[in-house]
Amino acid sequence: MAKIWVYAELHQGKLQPTSLELMARARELGDVEAIALGAGARAAAATLGKHGAKVVHLNEDQAFDDFIAEPATDALAWLYQRGAPDLILFGFTPDSREVAGRLAARLGVGLIANAGDVAATDGAFIAQVPYFGGAKVASMRANRKPVIVLVRPKSFEASEAGGSADIKELALAIGDSSKRARITERVVEASEKVKLEDAKVVISGGRGMGGPANFPLLEDLADALGGAVGASRAVVDAGWVPYSMQVGQTGKSVRPGVYIAVGISGAMQHTVGMKASKVIIAINKDAEAPIMKMADLGVVGDALKIVPALTAALKARKG
Amino acid sequence: MKIVVTVKQVPDPNSSLGLEADYSLAREKEVVLDPGDECGIEEGLRLKEAHGGEVVLVSMGPERARDAIRKGLSMGADRGILISDAQLAGADALLTAQALAAAIQAEAPDLVICGTESFDGSTGMVPPMLAELLGLPQLTFAKKIELDGSAVKVHRQTADGYQVVEAPTPALVTVTAGIAEPRYASLKGIMAARSKEIRQVGFGDLGIERGEAVETIEGVADAEARKAGAVIEFDGTAVDRILQVLAEAKVV
Ligand SMILES: Cc1cc2nc3c(=O)[nH]c(=O)nc-3n(C[C@H](O)[C@H](O)[C@H](O)COP(=O)(O)OP(=O)(O)OC[C@H]3O[C@@H](n4cnc5c(N)ncnc54)[C@H](O)[C@@H]3O)c2cc1C
Ligand SMILES: Cc1cc2nc3c(=O)[nH]c(=O)nc-3n(C[C@H](O)[C@H](O)[C@H](O)COP(=O)(O)OP(=O)(O)OC[C@H]3O[C@@H](n4cnc5c(N)ncnc54)[C@H](O)[C@@H]3O)c2cc1C
Numbered sequence: 337m338a339k340i341w342v343y344a345e346l347h348q349g350k351l352q353p354t355s356l357e358l359m360a361r362a363r364e365l366g367d368v369e370a371i372a373l374g375a376g377a378r379a380a381a382a383t384l385g386k387h388g389a390k391v392v393h394l395n396e397d398q399a400f401d402d403f404i405a406e407p408a409t410d411a412l413a414w415l416y417q418r419g420a421p422d423l424i425l426f427g428f429t430p431d432s433r434e435v436a437g438r439l440a441a442r443l444g445v446g447l448i449a450n451a452g453d454v455a456a457t458d459g460a461f462i463a464q465v466p467y468f469g470g471a472k473v474a475s476m477r478a479n480r481k482p483v484i485v486l487v488r489p490k491s492f493e494a495s496e497a498g499g500s501a502d503i504k505e506l507a508l509a510i511g512d513s514s515k516r517a518r519i520t521e522r523v524v525e526a527s528e529k530v531k532l533e534d535a536k537v538v539i540s541g542g543r544g545m546g547g548p549a550n551f552p553l554l555e556d557l558a559d560a561l562g563g564a565v566g567a568s569r570a571v572v573d574a575g576w577v578p579y580s581m582q583v584g585q586t587g588k589s590v591r592p593g594v595y596i597a598v599g600i601s602g603a604m605q606h607t608v609g610m611k612a613s614k615v616i617i618a619i620n621k622d623a624e625a626p627i628m629k630m631a632d633l634g635v636v637g638d639a640l641k642i643v644p645a646l647t648a649a650l651k652a653r654k655g
Numbered sequence: 656m657k658i659v660v661t662v663k664q665v666p667d668p669n670s671s672l673g674l675e676a677d678y679s680l681a682r683e684k685e686v687v688l689d690p691g692d693e694c695g696i697e698e699g700l701r702l703k704e705a706h707g708g709e710v711v712l713v714s715m716g717p718e719r720a721r722d723a724i725r726k727g728l729s730m731g732a733d734r735g736i737l738i739s740d741a742q743l744a745g746a747d748a749l750l751t752a753q754a755l756a757a758a759i760q761a762e763a764p765d766l767v768i769c770g771t772e773s774f775d776g777s778t779g780m781v782p783p784m785l786a787e788l789l790g791l792p793q794l795t796f797a798k799k800i801e802l803d804g805s806a807v808k809v810h811r812q813t814a815d816g817y818q819v820v821e822a823p824t825p826a827l828v829t830v831t832a833g834i835a836e837p838r839y840a841s842l843k844g845i846m847a848a849r850s851k852e853i854r855q856v857g858f859g860d861l862g863i864e865r866g867e868a869v870e871t872i873e874g875v876a877d878a879e880a881r882k883a884g885a886v887i888e889f890d891g892t893a894v895d896r897i898l899q900v901l902a903e904a905k906v907v
Contacts, residue, residue, distance in 0.1 A: 404811075404820060405783065405793055430813070434795055437748075437783025446749040446869030449778035467875055475873040516792035517822040525816035537906050561906060573832050580815045586772065588814070594904045611881060615904045617897060623886055630881040633900050637889025649894045650907065 338366030338422040338456065341482075343412070344384055344392075345432050348401065348522075349376030353533075354427035356387050356494035358487060362425055363388035363497060365456050370501070371415065373408050374400030378503070385501030387494065395506040399515055405434040406514035412439050414508045421482050423461055425454070428486040440484050447484035448476050450585075454485050461485065470585075470604035490533075490589040490612060525578050530564040532581065537563030538592045538610070540583055541571065544599020544620060544639055548576035553643045554598060560650040566590065566610075568600045584609035599639045602627025619643070656708030656802070659764040660699045660732070661755055661785070662692040664716050664723035665774040688723040691770030693837040695830050696727045698800060699768050700838070706802055709733045711762055715743060715754050721853055728848035729840035735851070736762075740858035747869050748776070752784035757861035759789060766807065767827040771796055786827040794820045795829045 340362045345352040351372070362368045370389040372380045374396060381392035393415055399407040412424075412435070424439075426432040428450050440447040451463040452473070461483045467474040478485070532538060539561070541554045554565045566588070567581040583590055585605040595613035600606060602618070602625055610616070611630060618631035619639050628634040635642055667685040699710045712727045714720045715738040724735035738754050746754065759767060767789065772779035786793035797809035798817065807826050811818045840848075858865075887893055901907045 404795065405786075409787070430796060433779055434783045434793060437780045438787040438793075440749060440780070441752060441784035441787035444749070444866075446747055447780065448870050449748070449780050462873065463870075466878065471878055472875045473878045474875045476870045477873050478870050479867055480869055517794050517820055517826070519811075519818045519820050521819035522813075523816045523818070537901075561901070563906075569832075575833065578816075579812050579831075579833075585777065594901060594906050615900060616881070617900060628886050629883045631886075632881075632884035633896065634884065634886035635889055635893050635897065636886060637893070642889050642893070645894050646897055649898060653898070653907070 339419075340366045340368045341421040341424045342368055342370045342384075342389070343424065343426045343432055343435065344370045344372040344380055345427055345429060346372060346374045346376050346380060346400075347431070349374075349379075351376065351380040351383055352427065352429070353494065354429055354489040356383070357489065357492040358425045358427060359384065359387040359389065360492045360494050361454065361487075365423065365454070365461075369393060369421070371412060373397075373411055381501055381503050385499055386496045388497040388499060389501040391504055392501040393504045393506050395508065397510055399510040402519055403515050404517035404519065405438050406516060407510045408435045409438040409442060410510060410514050411506055411508060413442050415506060416443065416482075423454075424482050424484045426484065426486045428488045433486060436484055436486055443482070445480050445482060445484060447486065448478060449486045451476075451485050451487045452491050454487065466608060470608045488589060488608075490591050525580065530558075530562065532564045532566055532583070532588055533590055535564035535590070535592055537561045537594045537596070538566050538583070538590050538613070539563055539596045539598060540566035540568065540600060540610070541577075541598045541639075542568035542600030542606075543570045543574075545571065545576075546599075546640060550640060551577060553640065553647070557596075557643055557647045557650075560647050560654075563592070568603075568606050597627050597631070598643060600627055601625050602630065656703065656706045656766070657762065657764045658699045658702060658708060658710045658766045658768060659759050659762055660692065660695045660710060660712050660727070660768045661770075661781070662696065662712050662714045662723050662727055663689045663770070663773050664714065664720040665689045668774055686719065686722070688726045689770055689774050691772070691774065691830070691832055693727075694832055694834050695768045695770055696730055696732060697835040697837040698830055700731045701835060702766070702800065702802055708765075711736065711764070713755060713758055714738065715746070715751055717744075724853050725848055726840065728851045728853075729845040730838055731844060733851065735853040736856060737853055738856045738861070742858040742865060748778050748780040749784060749869060750865060752781050752788055753863045754858075754861055755781070756785055756788035757863055758856055759785070763825075765824045766802070767791065767825075769827065769829045771829045771831055782827060782829045789827065791825055791827045792822040793827045793829070794822055797828050797830050798834050800828060800830070800834070
């Protein structure tokens with residue numbers, strides 16, 4: 337049996353959903369050990385056990401929460417010295433990425449980033465990676481061990497397998513030399529009514545919305561549908577809306593029941609974050625926009641007219 | 656204050672990408688300085704203007720990556736280093752980081768600025784690898800940088816806001832696209848850049864080894880494409896069509 341590690345990402349005590357998605361695939365590939373670091377690791381261990389981890393290595397040192405990447409890299413490298421796995425899985429998330437990069441450089445092994453899937457074939461691991469801006473998928477074979485693969489969120493469906501994990505305390509102390517990039521303050525800017533990642537309906541606006549003053553039209557529609565509002569990177573970079581709303585390769589991945597793309601052209605870097613949605617509706621004044629070629633329903637026209645008309649119709653329906 | 660900014664040359668985001676027979680991206684197309692790195696240069700120049708010092712650009716790429724460095728020099732950077740060697744062709748993220756680290760080490764900078772991820776490869780893995788190889792702390796996803804003596808402070812973009820992160824220098828920072836609007840090179844800047852130094856470094860100068868490729872591409876297939884559905888004009892019945900689709904999807 338291959339020995340697999342899953343890096344369980346914790347944010348201020350909370351286990352991140354992506355870690356459980358990774359567990360679902362990992363347990364099909366071999367014996368899974370999860371590594372949980374920082375506040376909440378012990379509570380997370382029980383959940384990881386239910387999702388198929390045979391062993392959870394944990395340590396609740398405050399340093400894991402307070403400092404970027406270095407303490408976690410130390411812990412993984414320390415554990416690695418005591419028994420190397422065949423495969424290490426990370427989520428392709430901002431925080432996990434940093435740890436994976438440092439670890440790969442420390443171990444001198446390299447990694448495969450941005451994978452959509454990973455499978456075992458003839459004793460080797462093969463990852464599926466979007467290529468060519470997402471129009472193609474490359475099969476990448478990992479040539480060295482351990483193989484480090486970073487998998488995009490929402491690539492697998494998390495599910496419980498039953499069972500419980502042996503808990504192993506990582507008996508290491510984090511040295512001061514790794515306590516450098518310190519998080520001194522956490523500022524929350526976004527107060528979402530419905531979380532983008534969990535919403536049943538996502539309405540995203542792009543440059544075609546014309547300006548930040550028109551985004552309330554999308555909020556109104558979201559309220560009428562009980563959904564959440566997302567955005568393209570173009571409007572985030574332009575400062576119309578906060579980064580927390582960005583959908584796509586460098587933003588969030590969503591797979592709602594319905595995704596409504598409003599005034600978004602449909603660049604690959606955007607669609608990679610939403611193309612797993614069940615139903616896609618596109619509203620765009622350009623019938624030739626790439627998003628129209630992947631939408632279940634494309635409506636050609638001015639977003640600033642269509643969105644209010646739709647909201648009004650929904651409200652009228654509710655009475 | 657010595658600031659190193661890493662700069663990559665990438666296919667023009669405004670031109671469509673092509674694929675070579677060996678599955679690598681066709682690089683002979685129009686190439687530009689990575690737009691993300693342009694923001695890194697701008698931020699480096701602003702820090703230099705506020706604190707004094709020098710901005711050095713480092714790039715690994717084919718001979719023509721010199722143009723990307725030249726562009727940064729015309730914006731106002733002081734000098735450049737081009738790591739170029741046939742032995743580095745097709746480098747993966749780790750080898751790229753190793754080559755950059757070797758060249759940057761010799762400069763002993765106070766601050767290294769990288770883009771968060773490149774336009775083409777987009778792994779975002781070079782900066783953390785580089786930080787590890789240089790033994791530096793990493794402050795990432797910065798949308799604001801402040802320098803204060805021997806400390807650097809950034810606003811690090813997160814999913815729901817930002818974190819304030821502080822570290823002693825030397826340190827490595829990655830910047831997001833929103834951090835600073837890159838300036839246009841002035842005519843004077845373009846003229847001045849012509850006489851600025853771009854030192855070329857070969858593989859043999861780096862003191863690193865090229866190991867076996869970490870991964871090989873076995874094949875490339877078309878991504879699973881969604882089928883296009885109906886495309887309708889916004890007329891009297893369009894809203895009803897949308898409502899119908901919403902109802903079928905059981906969200907209304
Ligand atoms: C490394 C990298 C990572 C990236 N990551 C992301 C990411 O995570 N997410 C992301 O979204 N992008 C990302 N991008 C950017 C992406 O390539 C596109 O530039 C971006 O998605 C375009 O945003 P847009 O569709 O809003 O704007 P545009 O491409 O400008 O499209 C605007 C659309 O609005 C339509 N329109 C205009 N007026 C109206 C109107 N009145 N009514 C209706 N329609 C109208 C136009 O026809 C057009 O189709 C990334 C790029 C790079 C290089
Ligand atoms: C579609 C695709 C997928 C790939 N997947 C992988 C993979 O899974 N694993 C892997 O090891 N390699 C991969 N590569 C190769 C990798 O992209 C190259 O090795 C590249 O040189 C470095 O990575 P990046 O472009 O992803 O940089 P990123 O880490 O995304 O770049 C971030 C920043 O680092 C700096 N930087 C990066 N490269 C250079 C450079 N050459 N010169 C100066 N500064 C630089 C820039 O400031 C840049 O903004 C892939 C390439 C492609 C085209």
